[in-house]
Amino acid sequence: xxxxxxxxxxxxxxxxxxxxxxxxxxxxxxxxxxxxxxxxxxxxxxxxxxxxxxxxxxxxxxxxxxxxxxxxxxxxxxxxxxxxxxxxxxxxxxxxxxxxxxxxxxxxxxxxxxxxxxxxxxxxxxxxxxxxxxxxxxxxxxxxxxxxxxxxxxxxxxxxxxxxxxxxxxxxxxxxxxxxxxxxxxxxxxxxxxxxxxxxxxxxxxxxxxxxxxxxxxxxxxxxxxxxxxxxxxxxxxxxxxxxxxxxxxxxxxxxxxxxxxxxxxxxxxxxxxxxxxxxxxxxxxxxxxxxxxxxxxxxxxxxxxxxxxxxxxxxxxxxxxxxxxxxxxxxxxxxxxxxxxxxxxxxxxxxxxxxxxxxxxxxxxxxxxxxxxxxxxxxxxxxxxxxxxxxxxxxxxxxxxxxxxx
Amino acid sequence: xxxxxxxxxxxxxxxxxxxxxxxxxxxxxxxxxxxxxxxxxxxxxxxxxxxxxxxxxxxxxxxxxxxxxxxxxxxxxxxxxxxxxxxxxxxxxxxxxxxxxxxxxxxxxxxxxxxxxxxxxxxxxxxxxxxxxxxxxxxxxxxxxxxxxxxxxxxxxxxxxxxxxxxxxxxxxxxxxxxxxxxxxxxxxxxxxxxxxxxxxxxxxxxxxxxxxxxxxxxxxxxxxxxxxxxxxxxxxxxxxxxxxxxxxxxxxxxxxxxxxxxxxxxxxxxxxxxxxxxxxxxxxxxxxxxxxxxxxxxxxxxxxxxxxxxxxxxxxxxxxxxxxxxxxxxxxxxxxxxxxxxxxxxxxxxxxxxxxxxxxxxxxxxxxxxxxxxxxxxxxxxxxxxxxxxxxxxxxxxxxxxxxxx
Numbered sequence: 001x002x003x004x005x006x007x008x009x010x011x012x013x014x015x016x017x018x019x020x021x022x023x024x025x026x027x028x029x030x031x032x033x034x035x036x037x038x039x040x041x042x043x044x045x046x047x048x049x050x051x052x053x054x055x056x057x058x059x060x061x062x063x064x065x066x067x068x069x070x071x072x073x074x075x076x077x078x079x080x081x082x083x084x085x086x087x088x089x090x091x092x093x094x095x096x097x098x099x100x101x102x103x104x105x106x107x108x109x110x111x112x113x114x115x116x117x118x119x120x121x122x123x124x125x126x127x128x129x130x131x132x133x134x135x136x137x138x139x140x141x142x143x144x145x146x147x148x149x150x151x152x153x154x155x156x157x158x159x160x161x162x163x164x165x166x167x168x169x170x171x172x173x174x175x176x177x178x179x180x181x182x183x184x185x186x187x188x189x190x191x192x193x194x195x196x197x198x199x200x201x202x203x204x205x206x207x208x209x210x211x212x213x214x215x216x217x218x219x220x221x222x223x224x225x226x227x228x229x230x231x232x233x234x235x236x237x238x239x240x241x242x243x244x245x246x247x248x249x250x251x252x253x254x255x256x257x258x259x260x261x262x263x264x265x266x267x268x269x270x271x272x273x274x275x276x277x278x279x280x281x282x283x284x285x286x287x288x289x290x291x292x293x294x295x296x297x298x299x300x301x302x303x304x305x306x307x308x309x310x311x312x313x314x315x316x317x318x319x320x321x322x323x324x325x326x327x328x329x330x331x332x333x334x335x336x337x338x339x340x341x342x343x344x345x346x347x348x349x350x351x352x353x354x355x356x357x358x359x360x361x362x363x364x365x366x367x368x369x370x371x372x373x374x375x376x377x378x379x380x381x382x383x384x385x386x387x388x389x390x391x392x393x394x395x396x397x398x399x400x401x402x403x404x405x406x407x
Numbered sequence: 408x409x410x411x412x413x414x415x416x417x418x419x420x421x422x423x424x425x426x427x428x429x430x431x432x433x434x435x436x437x438x439x440x441x442x443x444x445x446x447x448x449x450x451x452x453x454x455x456x457x458x459x460x461x462x463x464x465x466x467x468x469x470x471x472x473x474x475x476x477x478x479x480x481x482x483x484x485x486x487x488x489x490x491x492x493x494x495x496x497x498x499x500x501x502x503x504x505x506x507x508x509x510x511x512x513x514x515x516x517x518x519x520x521x522x523x524x525x526x527x528x529x530x531x532x533x534x535x536x537x538x539x540x541x542x543x544x545x546x547x548x549x550x551x552x553x554x555x556x557x558x559x560x561x562x563x564x565x566x567x568x569x570x571x572x573x574x575x576x577x578x579x580x581x582x583x584x585x586x587x588x589x590x591x592x593x594x595x596x597x598x599x600x601x602x603x604x605x606x607x608x609x610x611x612x613x614x615x616x617x618x619x620x621x622x623x624x625x626x627x628x629x630x631x632x633x634x635x636x637x638x639x640x641x642x643x644x645x646x647x648x649x650x651x652x653x654x655x656x657x658x659x660x661x662x663x664x665x666x667x668x669x670x671x672x673x674x675x676x677x678x679x680x681x682x683x684x685x686x687x688x689x690x691x692x693x694x695x696x697x698x699x700x701x702x703x704x705x706x707x708x709x710x711x712x713x714x715x716x717x718x719x720x721x722x723x724x725x726x727x728x729x730x731x732x733x734x735x736x737x738x739x740x741x742x743x744x745x746x747x748x749x750x751x752x753x754x755x756x757x758x759x760x761x762x763x764x765x766x767x768x769x770x771x772x773x774x775x776x777x778x779x780x781x782x783x784x785x786x787x788x789x790x791x792x793x794x795x796x797x798x799x800x801x802x803x804x805x806x807x808x809x810x811x812x813x814x
Contacts, residue, residue, distance in 0.1 A: 032493065041448055044475060048482050051474075055489040060497045065474045067451065070458065078455070082462035090467045092441065098505015 004169040005076025006157075010182040014154060014240075015049035017180060020057060021188045022237030023105040026195055031058030034102055038064040038108030040071045043156035048208055050107050050154075057082035062103060074268065075129060080121045088125055090118040091132045093197065094187045098234075100139050106151035110328060113158050123297045125171075126267045131301070131373045143348050145356040153239045155328050164325035169239055173323070178328065179241040190274040193244065197317060198235035201245050204406050205232040205398065206353075209391040212253065213398075217342065217384035219261065222278070222342075225253020227368045228358075231353040243318040243332045244339075245404075246311035248347035250368030254307045258342065262323065262330055262379040263290075271295050274378055276344075283344070299324065301342065303372035309343035312386065315402035331377045339381045339403035346373035410566070410576040411452050416589040420561070421456035423587060426465060427595045428559035428644035429512040433602060441509055446516030446639040447473040450563035457514055469510060477520040487536075495535045503543045506736030507550060511557075517735055518563035522571050525675030530704045533674045536707075537780045544780070548756055552763035561647045562735050570731035578729075585726045586648040586736065592760075601650065604724060605642035608652050611813040612639040612805060613760075618797040620656070620717065620805075622665065622747065624791035629685070631717055631749075632660020634775045639759040650725040650739045651746075652811075653718035655758035656777030659688040661714045665749070669730065669786040670697075670739050678702050681785055685749075688713055690751070706751065710779025716750035716758075717792065718784075722809035738784045744809035746788045752781035 019035070029035060039047040051061045070076035072304035079087075116124065143149040155176060160307040162172035181187035227250025229269045234245035259275040273289030276299075283305040287293045299305050311331065318334025333339040345370040349356050364371070386399040397405050411417075426435035429442065436442060442461045446454040458468045474482045486494075525533060550556035562568075562583060569579035588594040596612040620631040634657025641652040680696025690712040695702045706712050718738065725741025740746045754776035756763045769777070793806040804812050 024610060041451075041472070044480070048474060048480060049486065051482055052489060053483050055486060055494060058491065058494070060494060060499070062499055062502055063487075064470070065472050066470060067455065067472050069455075070470065076458075078459050082459060083464065086439065087462060087465070092467065092469060092509045094505045096505070098503070098508070099503045101505070102499050102502035165713060194647065203481075223608060264501035405448060 003169065004173070006045070006173045010177050011045045011049045012109050013055040013182045013187050014180055017182075017187050017191060017240055018050055018107050018152055018154050019053035019059075021191050022240050023107065023150050025150055025236050026192070027055065029059045029105055033104040034062060035063065035105045036062045036099065036103040037107050037109075038066070038072065039156070040066040040068045040111050040113065041159055042068045042113045043109045046109055046154065046156045049279065051078055060337055062099065070295065071225075074112065074118065076128075077117055077121060080118065080125050083125070083129075084215050085128075088129045089132045091135060093135065095140070096136050100143060100149075105150065106149065106223050107157055108151065108153045110153060110326070111156035112326070113160055115160055115265055115266055115325065116270075118123035121268065123267045123294055127297070127301050127373070134373045137186045137346070137373070143265075143359075145204060145349055150237070151303050152237050153328055155326060160180050161325050165323050167322065175320060175324060175329070175401055176320055179318075179332075184254065194317060197236040198242070198245060199340055201404050202234050202313065203233045204404070205245065208388055208396065208398070210388045211391050212389040213249070214387045214389065215258065216387070217382055219259035219380060219382050219386070220257070220384055222256035222258045223254065224249045224307065225368075226250065227253070229353045229367055230351055233348070233351055238326050239328055239332070241320065241329070242333055243334070244311045244313045246348075246350040246351075248311060248369060249307055249310050251306035251308070251347070251370045252368050254278040254281045258380075260341075260378045260380050261382050262333075264376065265325065265327070266298055266376060269294055278307070291318065298374065298376060301345075301372065301374045302331055303370050303375040304376070306370045306372070308343050308345045308347040308370045308372065308375055309377070311341050311343075312399050313338040313340075314404050316377045330379050333379065333381055335381055335402075337383045339379050339384065340384050340399070341377050341379040343377045345372040346370060410580065412580050412584070416584060417453050417456045419574065419589050419594055420453060420587060421460040423594055423598065424457060424514050424559055424561055424647060425460040425466075425522075427598055427731055428647050429514065429557050430533065430644070431554070431557065433595070433599055435642060436461065436464050436512055438464045438541055440466045440511040441469060442466050442512045443469045443471055443506070443510045445513065446563070447520070448475050448520050448521040449477075449565045450516040450518035450713070451767050453561075453563045458514075465529040469506070469602040475520065475536050476762050478524070481521055481524040484524050484528065485764075487525065487532050490532070495532060496539045498539045498542060500542070502640070504546070507543065507556075509544050511555070512560035513556070514692075515558065515560045515696055516563050517560060517564055517733060519568050520561050520565050522567055522672065523675045528674065529699055530674045532628050534704075534708050534780070549764070552756060557643050557644070559647055560735060562731075564735055565614060568732055575731065579731070582727060582729055582731060582736070586739075588726075596787070601724065601745050602642040605650070605652060605813035608721065608813070609639045609641055610705065611811070612652065615795055615803065615805070616798040618798050619660065619796040621794045621796065622791055623794070624789055626787060626789050627664070627791055629663035629665045630661065631656045631714065633657065634660070636760045636774060640758060646735060646739075648727065648739055651718045651720045653693070653716055653755075653758070655776060656714055657758075658715070658754065661685040661688045665787075667785045667787050668789050669740075670732075671783065671785055672732065672734070673701055673783065675704050676696040676701055685714075705781065705783060708752070708779065708781045711752045711781040713751065713777045713779070714749055715752045715754040715777045715779065715782055716727065716784070718748050718750075719806050719811070720745040720747075721811050736786050738787055740786065741787055744788055745789045745804070747752035747784050747791050748784050748786040750782050750784045752779035752783055753777060
């Protein structure tokens with residue numbers, strides 16, 4: 001490992017933000033709450049700090065400490081090399097059921113130690129294993145929708161990720177510290193301020209009777225249909241940092257083309273220069289300047305050819321100024337033009353404008369919420385204009401020059 | 408990282424645990440079996456080999472990798488320093504239930520990077536925590552008794568453990584390699600041979616209609632009552648290595664005194680020169696040359712003032728020749744006189760001569776099987792003679808000079 005270690009004080013603050021702000025929707029945990037802490041060994045300082053923060057706040061810890069090469073988000077190469085189809089398909093249902101029933105909150109610490117560790121493993125094996133874990137995602141969304149589960153994600157920077165991003169580990173951590181307000185003695189107060197601003201933007205967007213959205217720029221000419229019973233969401237502690245404001249459109253109304261300026265890590269490999277064309281809501285053409293084959297395989301997974309999310313980040317809000325080679329940060333990137341991104345795959349049911357526990361599976365289908373084992377965010381930091389076509393046919397620019405445009 | 412044993416030895420070690428020690432009678436796991444793998448960071452090279460061995464044999468791994476317990480970063484210690492009473496008493500029931508329901512087997516790796524990490528923690532807090540997890544131990548025993556769950560434990564040597572034992576890390580691993588036959592490419596065959604010899608000893612003991620046992624030597628004059636429906640057992644893969652032959656006496660019949668030559672680790676502290684006196688089955692006096700207070704606190708735990716196990720190791724069978732500062736090895740130590748030991752606390756229900764699943768809690772009590780959250784083995788390597796008093800009043804020496812006497 002390299003010589004640089006983040007200041008323990010920053011790590012303690014990060015842990016406090018995750019436990020006492022991000023969980024519980026900005027309220028933090030309550031005494032007696034059960035928190036599942038998931039993280040790999042290379043994030044040890046943050047993992048242990050999060051456990052201590054839970055105990056200090058009177059909560060209980062369930063731990064899933066992972067060997068660096070065999071995390072939930074990235075199984076080890078050994079596993080894929082040795083596993084039969086039965087092993088790829090295995091889903092430990094009772095274990096996950098018990099775990100989910102037990103927990104009130106989830107903190108996931110992501111810390112890839114080898115971003116290219118799965119290069120050469122057939123992507124279909126990885127997708128097959130992910131597909132087997134679909135029920136878990138469904139259960140989590142359902143429990144979250146019933147207001148019984150909150151979760152957050154934090155990043156612990158590694159040498160390998162810093163190298164991917166073209167930064168020294170020290171500079172990489174400076175981005176993390178700045179983005180999460182860890183350089184401030186009271187980061188939770190700063191996060192409350194950011195949340196208030198995000199809420200303002202969301203409230204404005206939610207006040208507009210939007211029918212369709214038009215994304216225009218030198219690398220995009222894409223139409224989206226918002227759909228019924230939608231709302232814009234942001235903040236609230238899911239993901240630290242998070243500045244984006246997003247929704248899950250009706251997948252059926254997507255038309256046009258879009259190119260992405262940022263590379264994409266998927267199944268341990270890097271896809272560059274991704275470009276998608278949509279017709280009647282489905283991807284009809286997928287191109288990339290690097291690993292186009294992998295992009296196509298990903299899009300070929302069930303329902304991964306449909307849009308699950310559309311997201312806008314205001315350059316004035318985001319404190320992330322550099323590519324970080326990790327979706328958690330890259331989908332919240334600021335810089336001169338903020339970022340716009342879409343995700344293909346799973347829709348967020350939390351974007352339902354109402355009580356989602358009352359919605360049947362048939363109703364989700366009818367509303368155009370997509371269901372998939374994939375949720376892949378693809379990001380652009382180019383200058384784009386987003387115009388809303390309102391129900392009365394009038395148009396309003398909601399985002400331009402990397403900033404929200406309130407009428 | 409410090410000393411890591413050769414990859415060849417680790418691969419054999421993992422195969423021994425997965426393909427021999429788990430399952431019934433050296434059978435190993437079956438395809439599709441689910442194996443919990445429990446091990447700390449310091450055991451990682453072996454932990455990873457075990458996962459690979461499970462995958463190779465067609466099984467599924469449930470990871471239970473443990474966060475660090477090292478000087479300066481000991482999460483276990485942090486918990487005891489921070490936890491309130493509700494946190495000490497918290498038992499994650501649905502989680503523990505799901506984990507056990509999902510599991511067919513458990514491999515536990517013992518590996519300490521910080522043997523004295525809990526030294527100055529109030530032992531009553533540690534015992535209280537253990538007490539809270541009693542239900543899980545009960546469930547596991549019940550599942551095991553039904554023949555639906557097997558487990559094994561093994562040691563991964565660290566610098567800290569070697570130094571506790573007064574050995575270099577190389578010498579420490581030499582003991583592990585010899586004891587487990589890791590230097591033999593056909594180590595599973597060696598273990599089958601050891602098992603046959605252990606079974607022959609058990610069979611010879613089990614045909615004796617023994618009523619009481621008299622343990623005599625310069626440091627013991629102790630009477631035990633075997634009790635009804637008891638058997639002697641050993642081998643079978645619970646614990647690698649295991650050379651001992653043991654049973655669970657009727658706790659109510661223990662009379663006399665016994666001193667122990669080997670030190671004992673309890674809650675991160677070392678107790679030396681232990682001496683116990685029993686009257687009517689209970690400890691009536693306990694002394695120690697070092698940490699006597701801790702010994703007394705341990706004995707004050709419910710059920711810990713009663714005998715839960717009596718065990719004999721034949722010097723000809725055991726390949727362990729040195730003190731290893733770990734119960735797993737020390738209770739199986741060979742050397743000049745083998746070892747004799749007893750455990751305070753929990754009686755082992757598989758020492759019941761019949762179907763343990765058929766017994767009610769009242770019957771266990773009636774038979775004098777002790778219940779406790781504690782099971783503490785205390786060992787002597789001194790020369791002792793064990794005489795069985797048979798039901799007809801005649802006497803027969805079963806163990807002397809470190810050897811069984813029935814051949």
